[in-house]
Amino acid sequence: MEALTGQLIDYIRSQNIGPAAVFGYSMGGYIALQAAIQAPDTISRILTLGTKFDWTPDVAAKEARTLNADFLREKAPAFVNQLAEFHGPSAWEPLLPATVGLMEALGQRPLLTPETVTAVDxxxxxxxxxxxxxxSVEETLGIFRSLQNGSMVVLPETKHPIEKVNKAVLIWEIRSFMTL
Known part of the structure; x- marks a missing residue:
């Protein structure tokens, strides 16, 4: 997580685009918030969707069980096809253990907590x-309550996979928040 956060900060600085408004889906939201804590000069506002904040060893283990290549091939072949298309046919599978390692590290030492996000202004x-x-709505609410300048939206009839999100609603939320 620290490396990914550093990459975001370095990219914003190297492209001279900071402070940048950032939309982060899932773990991307986690990275954006951590970047705002580490390098406040790089981020102007953050919009997240489906960012998991409740990381414990048990939660990490539960999530990691779903990131097994054989399990995915059997239970989610369409997802495997997406991974292969996005990352390459031979590159997606080696990413799974790295993602598991990232989740396990967050389970042992979550970076974003109600205490740490108070630094984001x-x-x-x-x-x-x-x-x-x-x-969960509850874990998102817990972080929202600790933000100095936060707001929260619960999207109706919306699951986690971004391809299942109502695109018109998502675009409206992004445009309305990022152009305030």
């Missing part, structure tokens, strides 16, 4: 789907 809007089975 820029506008932040947390979005979560009401039918998201990975991220």
């Amino acid at each position: 820029i506008p932040v809007r947390l979005m979560v789907g009401d039918r998201d089975h990975m991220v």
Whole structure:
């Protein structure tokens, strides 16, 4: 997580685009919030969707069980096809253990907690789907309550996979928040 956060910060600085408004889906929202804590000069506002905040060893182990290549081939072949298309036919599978390692590290030492996010003083809007089975409304609410300048949106009839999100609603949320 630290490396990914550093990459975001370095990219914003190297492209001279900071402070940048950032939309982060799932772990991307986690990275954006951590970047705002580490390098406040790089981020102007953050909009997240489906970002998991409740990381414990048990939660990490539960999520990691779903990131087994054989399990995915059997239970989610369409997802495997997406991974292969996005990352390459031979590159997606080696990413699974790295992702598991990232989750386990967060389970042992979550970076974003109600205490740490109080350092974020820029506008932040947390979005979560009401039918998201990975991220709960309650865990999102817990972080929202600790933000200095936060807002929260619960998207109706919305699951975690971004391809299942109503695109018109998502575009409206992004445009309305990022152009305030």
